[in-house]
């Protein structure tokens with residue numbers, strides 16, 4: 001347990017898929033942004 | 049190398065915002081919050097060589113080193129697959145109408161010209177596009193199609209036909225096909241809204257914010273402002289929308305760098321799902337590098353307004369501040385980015401395929417047709433190669449796993465080089481991320497949102 005530092009995020013998920021991800025998550029530039037790409041806010045579609 | 053110099057170099061990035069000290073590791077996407085003591089140590093402002101803080105910095109440094117190795121290995125594997133493995137199409141932008149009932153100045157649909165190709169998409173072309181999506185999406189279960197334009201409601205009958213055809217085909221292929229519609233709202237009515245609800249379509253409604261800002265950029269054919277009519281329509285649409293699958297989205301330009309006021313306008317008008325995007329243009333209202341200090345300050349202002357609404361128990365959601373760290377995308381997705389040119393294609397009314405909606409009408413980027421399929425796979429390959437590991441600028445960037453390499457269309461427009469992201473776009477992306485991370489910290493359970 002650290003007193004001075006708190007981990008907010010462990011980083012990207014290393015998927016166990018050997019292929020290039022499962023590709024089921026939402027496309028990034030679709031719909032709401034349509035002019036710029038952010039993937040930080042794209043949820044993973046896989047059920048835990 | 050000692051912990052402090054390791055954590056201060058490479059792709060590490062640290063910043064303080066609203067009293068929160070953040071350290072991000074670009075290579076892995078890991079994020080830490082530091083207290084003032086460990087922050088000062090890292091900053092070389094204080095020396096407390098024997099303390100816990102130093103030990104903790106050493107601990108996260110060694111954790112980060114190990115993670116970096118793991119990520120490099122798996123990342124290289126993904127990159128190879130991404131470049132050489134099979135491509136699977138996932139989503140389409142269907143430009144069903146190269147015509148519009150407005151004449152928005154910044155519309156990349158080309159102020160009415162649409163790269164020379166006007167007109168409406170026939171259902172024959174639309175159906176061929178859906179067939180292609182079914183065939184080229186391979187094992188992918190979840191596919192998407194966005195009705196776009198111009199104004200897609202000018203071709204409503206074809207939209208309806210394509211939705212039912214798409215659902216039929218998806219069922220046959222054992223897939224889910226999610227439709228969205230991007231519209232200025234003017235032609236929405238009860239019949240259309242009922243259909244949109246019935247078919248669970250997503251709705252993207254274009255409005256820029258304050259009346260004077262919107263009207264200056266979004267006049268109608270006669271040159272009059274469209275704000276009051278658009279606002280009334282969009283309010284009605286949102287009130288009648290049966291689910292939460294909608295966004296109001298606007299564009300800001302150098303003429304409204306105080307765009308927090310526009311978000312405020314939209315929030316106060318009752319909208320809770322808001323997206324506001326920087327304009328992409330070379331016209332006089334373009335965003336320039338000298339605007340950056342103002343833009344960056346404005347995102348902080350927006351973040352503080354966002355937090356204020358949270359504190360008051362009246363939250364709204366802002367697309368680029370949404371940040372679900374617990375269920376964020378996998379490394380593969382973060383490498384892939386928007387997928388333009390291979391996972392994502394745009395279709396023009398006559399059935400030409402382009403890497404994305406921004407390229408429609410540019411002959412050099414015509415990648416095939418819905419009838420012949422992909423005719424220039426090498427063009428798609430060039431887009432596939434343009435991932436973060438192959439771009440020097442991205443490889444050294446702290447935001448690489450959150451941004452995924454920026455917008456290809458922007459890189460080409462600004463630098464004429466797919467491999468060189470547009471600096472202004474990068475800085476905006478980075479600032480939004482800084483705000484989003486701090487907002488995440490401040491709004492997670494138990495956090496006190498500072499006044």
Ligand code: SF4
Pocket residue numbers: 436441442443445446447448449451452453454455469473474475477478
């Ligand atoms: S496009 Fe820019 S902000 Fe995004 S990862 Fe590359 S360098 Fe970083």
Ligand code: SF4
Pocket residue numbers: 029034035036037386387388392403404405406454455456457458
């Ligand atoms: S190239 Fe740019 S505009 Fe096109 S899909 Fe990608 S991020 Fe969006």
